Amino acid sequence: MKTYDCKLLVVGGGSGGCTMASKFANRKETKGGVIIIEPSCYHYYQPLWTLVGAGVKTLEQTRRSMKAVLPKGPLWLQDYAETIVPENNQVRTRYGDIINYEYIIIAAGLVYDYNRVPGLMPALLDPNSGVSTIYDSAFVDKVWKDLQQFKGGEAVFTYPDTAIKCPGAPQKIAYLTDAYLRKTGIREKSNIRYNTCMPVIFGVKKYAESLLKVVERKNIHVNYKHVLKAVDHGNKEATFKVGDGEEVKFPYDMLHAVPPMVTPDFLFKNKDLTDAAGFLNVDKHTLQSTKYPNVFGIGDCTTTPNSKTAAAIAKQSWVVEQNLLLQMAGKAPLHKYDGYGACPLLTEYGKCILAEFLYEGKLHETFPFDQVFQSKETTVAYYMKKDLFPFIYWNFMLRGMYHGPEWVRRIVNPFAK
Ligand code: FAD
Ligand code: UQ1
Secondary structure, three states: OOEEEEEEEEEOOOHHHHHHHHHHHOOOOOOOOEEEEOOOOEEEOHHHHHHHHOOOOOHHHHEEEHHHHOOOOOEEEOOOEEEEEHHHOEEEEOOOOEEEEEEEEEOOOOEEOHHHOOOHHHHHHOOOOOEEOOOOOOOHHHHHHHHHHOOOEEEEEEEOOOOOEOOOHHHHHHHHHHHHHHHOOOHHHEEEEEEEOOOOOOOOHHHHHHHHHHHHHHOOEEEOOEEEEEEEOOOOEEEEEEOOOOEEEEEOOEEEOOOOEEOOHHHHOOOOOEOOOOOEOEOOOOOEEOOOOOEEEOHHHEOOOOOEOHHHHHHHHHHHHHHHHHHHOOOOOOOOOOOOEEEEEEEEOOEEEEEEEOHHHOEOOOOOOOOOOOOOOEHHHHHHHHHHHHHHHHHHHOOOOOOOOHHHHHHHOOOOO
């Protein structure tokens, strides 16, 4: 048990935390005074897990050691934040250390609440259940295994009734499953259902229109307002609640389940810092805590109503950096995050729709030619997703040097509003 004092504490070493720690590691305001709390020994590039599930990439290709990606300089405590007392500027860790901070960036992401779906975890743990998820490094390999072992029948895909990371991923894996089954000649013997809690296929109208055509072409049955409530893997049956009404059972041979997601306990339980659902309350533009000026948030664990993606974090990271520097200088934060989020919607092996939008679903596309790049399925977007974005992520974003594609947009799309 030790006590530490620091200028800046970063909680979480994932996409947001690692990026922010890199930014402040060598700044004169914070140099020598940054601490990172991060329990995991691996850092994953999660956006590639969809392609791991579809057999295009391996889990190893998405993984690096945490030590290798975290910036040198800051002290890394391999531990969990257990409690935070913002009035005292203090965090206590699971192993009993106390960290006093002047400023804190909370980037703790989301964790999976498997217990909310009785039967789901036992089914995931059974190697022969046909139940898997691309959302978890422990089960993403099982998606690919199940896909290869599937001999036809019912394939059911879910989307839970909580905020989730990458809201496009639950349907991307359904599309790639369809593509794989067509390739292997099993599609005619199979029925694919996408059971989503949402009332629409996608929150932004333009992309929803394109996706509805994909769904129709692929003959995927979409059931709206369906929430997975229980899995009976003995009988291979999944129970869904439909709207506010009755429960319906679906038999399955393969079930892709997206788990309900919550913020980690130290946040979830802190009513002072969070909203009713346990998300860190921040101003959606400045990303500063609505209650404590020395607290900032980035990424999936905050209340900002954007699409929870790494692409969003790239843009947020610049705003947090600039506003935190202003706060440190005794000035009011004035930089504004516009809600940018991007979702490369994989529809086939070799095809992708690149969705990009701001708060309230306002389109914000990087490329000028709608018919070539946006809202249409293109090969170029697929290779960006598969090869370019991971390269940018590991080499620029995590080092604090990438703030999203705005600069590309200014060059290739100079007349855009
Ligand atoms: P994370 O990167 O999850 O990091 C949170 C960190 O906090 C973790 O390292 C964790 O160990 C740590 N932590 C947890 N609890 C504690 C604690 N108590 N104390 C300290 N540390 C703690 N994004 C895109 O842009 N495009 C995509 O195509 C895309 N596809 C996706 C597909 C899938 C299947 C998944 C799972 C995600 C996808 N994403 C995509 C989303 C993207 O990966 C996340 O939005 C992003 O990684 C979130 O970053 P974060 O820093 O908020 O959280
Ligand atoms: C992006 O910038 C990014 O970060 C590297 C991603 O990776 C997670 C993305 O998925 C997307 C779509 C973007 C947006 C970039 C461009 C060039 C449109």
